[in-house]
Amino acid sequence: MRLRILEAAEEDLAEASNWYEDQKDGLGRRFLAAVRGTLELVRNNPKGFASLEGVAEADEIRRTQVKGFPYLIVFRIEASEVLVTAVGHTARGPRYWQSRLRNRDADD
DSSP states (O other), X not given: OEXXXXXXXXXXXXXXXXXXXXXXXXXXXXXXXXXXHHHHHHHHOGGGSEEOTTSTTTTTEEEEEOTTSXXXXXXXXXXXXXXXXXXXXXXXXXXXXXXXXXXXXXXX
């Protein structure tokens, strides 16, 4: 299945990677590699991840944690693609990314 990452999620990813790299040389690259591996799993089997309860269209909106890092990848399963809406720290409020679903067409 095709995987698309919203620009806002790309910004989340860059910000987190830069922060990790500032903490320790090479850690940002390790974070990016872990995210890439997780995204590949999502692309290959998007329905294999937990649905988000309490969210409209919860069956299509799912999440998974990045192995080795306290970050979640939030994505939506659409007809022809998997749309990554956020790459956020687990301590971050869980709904900050919801407006991105409404504004995703502006990202095209």
